[in-house]
Amino acid sequence: MQELLQNVRLVPMEHYVWLSSLLFCIGVMGVLLRRNTIVMFMSIELMLNAVNLLLVAFSAYANKPEGEVFVFFVMVVAAAEVAVGLGLLVMIYRNQNTTDSQALQTLKW
Amino acid sequence: MTEYIFYFLSFVSVLTALLVISARNPVHSVLYLILCFFSIAGHYILLNAQFLAIVHIIVYSGAIMVLFLFVVMLLNMNAESEPKKPMFAKLSAVIAGGSLFLVIVTALKKAEMVPVISPAESEIGLVKNLGKVLFNDFLLPFEITSVLFLSAMVGAVLLGKKELD
């Protein structure tokens, strides 16, 4: 295990940056692409995770704990957010009988 | 060897992420997302952040995604009930996302990288070290999160009730 980890240095930090950027953008694309609010929500989770990954990477390479602590808090918030968000979605589904984001237009005027 | 693990994990996470957003059936999306999260947990281990890796699996894969799955099942979603977007909208979404990626990449290219150490030498990700930081320096925020959870719980329960009477 230790040896395995020793070799991580071979992966440049840039690669983590590229990876998380890519994941983030896929998340953005997902939000734009889909109309199902649940999938949109999941894409948002994806974006959050992309950022988390980057934070952990930075934290590890800089040897500073704050990044990881922050990720920890992000997870906490994400959990809370998902609980409330899904609650909202269920509410909306109950009222509109759909999770299509286009059904929610009543705030237009 | 490790780099191969890294590239493999990266490949899995990107692929599953793409599948998440492209799968017709929301149930599949959820399952792909769980896979994606597992691969991310693998990255955490590579970065010597074992604690976070575990927490990640428990919170995301264990709690959040189960919640998602539960809701998807509850609402009885499948590929047929999935709303469709016009081609033009899809195209613009892809272009927007792609150009965002381009812009970010260009921006980060210009960024200057500070000298770094190997993540293997950092032991901050270990439970002991992270626990120390968390309970010494970040005690107050840590405690406050409990309030956040409480309020989220209350909110979720409130929203979940059928009618307010």
Add this chain to the structure above:
Amino acid sequence: MSSSEILLLTCLLAPLSGAGILLIAGRSLPKSFASALATTSVFLSFIAAFLLFRQTGAETAAFKLNLFSWFTAGKLSVDMAFRYDQLTALFLLVITGIGSLIHLYSAGYMHEDEGHNRFFGYLNFFVFFMIILVTGANFAVMFAGWEGVGLCSYLLIGFWYKNSDYNLAARKAFVMNRIGDLGLLAGLFMLLNRYNTLDFEALQEAVKAVKSGDAYLTTATVCLFIGAMGKSAQLPLFTWLPDAMAGPTPVSALIHAATMVTAGIYLVVRNHFLFSLTPATLDLILYVGLATALFAATIGLRQNDIKKVLAYSTVSQLGFMFIALGTGAFTTGFFHVFTHAFFKALLFLGAGSVIHALHHEQDMRFMGGLKKKLPITWITFLIGTIAISGIPPLAGFFSKDEILAFLYAKNPILWGLALLGSLMTAFYMFRLYFLVFHGSYRGDAHTESHIHESPISMTLPLMVLAACSLIAGFIGIPEVFAAHSHWLNHFLGNLIPVQHPEGISHSTEITLMGVSVTAVLVMVAIAFRVYGQGKVVPVAPEEEKNPVFKLLAQKYRIDEFYNFLFVAPFNAISQFFGKIVDNQIVDGIVNAMGNLAMTTSGLLRLLHNGRVGTYLLAMTLGVILVLAYNLIF
């Protein structure tokens, strides 16, 4: 404060206090008290004026009463200052003298009127302003009086305010005066711009170095003369004066014959030092005066309303005064003001007496044969008629003849025209006289049975004025008859340079007098032939056959002409501005701005289609743009 100053102040404040009491508390005072108070206050003023006059000789220096600084700002500084000199002295005597007589007369004339006390209040107020007008030491104070008498004129013409026509006449008078006043103001501003003072004395000093015929000064004096035109009812601003006869007759006598309308002449005489520097303006004055004199006299020939005849006669006589001023004979102009004040007030009051006796009948077609019934009125009216016609040795002869002499010296043709005017005056005045007093009564029998001579309070002023009309001319006996016999010229000599008709020998002058007197007598004879027997009775203007006579009877339709040319377009433009320009165009532009915002917001609102996807896409694009911007710049 010296005694003279106290007297001057008394002269000023007596009518003011009378007016103040009557206007504020008038409704609770008994009529007899009100008329007595008003008459006394003006008479007090007269006594003060007379005492002042007694102290004044030809050599007495003018004195100035500076009450306080009226308003100052920057270079502009105007004092509330009054000035007493020989010219003021004479004007004050006329104003307060005739003023008190007319107050006395009004006590009888207005006795029955419900607005009796108010009337006396206004009349006192008028006298106050008239005194301000002639005593003001600078243009601003004079202007205050000038406008103040306009105000009183407005109030008194519209005195019977229940009658809409009278109100219109009052408004017309005020507005027409204001047109003139604008000219006067323009003149003041021109003088101010150049000499930076409005004080008469200072101005006289300032223009000493100015060459005769100075263009700037000419414009300024023309502007001043426009003011005089408005006030003194000269062409083309004369139409208000005949309409002003809507006021009670004493008002016509005091304001619209004897005093206020001569303010224009006062203005010119007071500023003789300006006008004598501008021969072009003097010529203008001469021609305007001559045109007015002739024009008004022709109208007077065919009028049936007794007061209208007198009104046009006033306009015509004012024209004569301006002719005198136009020839540069300022004292002569004033001389005619002086004599005219007596006989015209007399004529108006006489007419008022007739009207009073006939229960407010003013149409001469329904008069006639009043000689027996109103003996005092008859005699005094006859004296007035002779005086105005210019038959020696009554007052009118002296002043009018002096004017004609100056005119002959200037140009014999003009003399001929003026003589024509004076002959017409004689004709229409005697036409009036014969129609009213000779022949037989043409009104209804009911009124006839009630005709009676007016009370003493009315006839006394008539008699006094008749006496004055008889003798007033002797203050200006022509030098032809005796050297240094012209008291007026002597008295005013130090103040105003006295002119003499140039290039006319004594024999020519006497010949001229002979010609004019003979011609006047001939006219009287013709008038007697036509109207003396009471056989020819004028008809209403509409029934007039002769087109020329009809035009004259309809006053050349000049009111209609003005209405068509000025009033109607003025109103139409006002409507146009209000309804079209302001509501549609100017406000339209403002509203268009509002509508523009509304429309564009309506268009922009379409962007908010309510789809979360669109918003998200827009947000993403925004983020991309921000990032890209940071990359590029």
Add this chain to the structure above:
Amino acid sequence: MLTALLVFLPLLVSVVVFLSPRKLAPGIALAGSLAALAIAALMINAFDPALGRQFSFEQAWLPDFGISLKMGVDGFSLLMVILTTVLTPLILASTFNQARSSGFFGLILFMESALLGVFVAQDAFLYYLFWEMALIPVYFLVLIWGNDNNKVVTYKFFVYTLAGSLFMLAGILLLYFNNPARTFDIDQLYTLQLSGNQQSLIFILMFVAFAIKLPLFPFHTWQASTYTVAPTAATMLLSGIMLKMAVYSIVRWIFPIVPLGAWVWGDVVLGMSIIGVLYGGWIAVRQDNIKTMLAYSSFSHVGLIVAGLFCFTEEGIQGAMFQSFAHGINVVGLFFIAEILFQRLQTHDLKLMGGLRVSAPVLASFFLILMFGSIGLPMTNGFIGEFMLLRALAGYKLWLGVLAGATVIIGAVYMLRAFQKSMLGGSEKETFTLSDLTLREKIILFPLAAVVIVTGIYPQLILQITGPASAKLGELFNVYLNYSSLN
């Protein structure tokens, strides 16, 4: 301290009025306005025109932005303070017989406070704050208590004037950023050395606000409709005091700070104002609604005031200040008469009136006095103002003076027409029998009429207050005047 008290006392009292029951509200409001009048009287007593700004009060407020509660009273301010404090109790009293809620009286007092604030503020930010504060009560007064059609009109009025104010805000901010000391302090702003272009820009920005508020042609179209639908008390506040804010602001915030800008644009402003003089008067000639007629007459008069200001001479400025005061008195009186007629006849239409003098001679007399004040008859206040203004104009350009002088004719035409249509006649028209003035109405009209005559005969009472301040401003412009006379 006196100054701060003057401004904030009405504000405090207005809060009390808002909270007090309907029955007590008018009394408390009147007491508050009288207290302000008493403070103003104390000021007049202790004021020395030669000393410049007095009764200064300064208190840091937002020091980070260079904003302070800086107030003080000089000649210009004092005149306006007198006008405001004298008119407000009368305006309040004019509404006493109408059943209105406490809010109405509270708003009027609130307005008084804001107006006084504008007149004493010596800090640009504070000034702007008060300026906008004055708009709020009027908005509600017109909206809630106005007669029909008031929503559209109020909306337009509010948006229009607010839009103007925003330009002014931009101007003030420009001044602030050009001020190296980064303060809104007027004394700092007076010492600024701005380039010609900057001055022009700032002038335009600030003047737009004033041109709308005054209003000047062609920014006047909100005026007639607002004056007509507004409750008369609000109309009085608007015409009597509020538009004087703009006149005052020109001499306080434009002339000393951007003299070159004002000088450069002077002829344009002159043109606008003289067009307004004639155009407004001309329109007034055919108006049958007495309030509309008065609105246009006010528009016409204000044009002359501004024209006088932009002659840049001491006479012009003095005349403008005097005429502002005189116009405030006259127009409030005339609007009050319109209100009296409305209360008795339920109409503002002149065509439906006539012959009122028969049954209401006292009313007619007051109308007559105020009317002749407005026409500018000598021995009334209108004459002094008009004469000085026309004199200044004629001194600047003779033909302008004569052109604007046509107002003496047109003014007489429309005022006499209104007087005649309402008061005179009667024999052929159905005569209204209306009760003559009540004691309360007499008590309101008498001081107004007295001021008309007293200041007409002895105008130095007013002129001496603003004299030294005007002289100082006049000197400021002498440089330009001399320069232009050289060319």
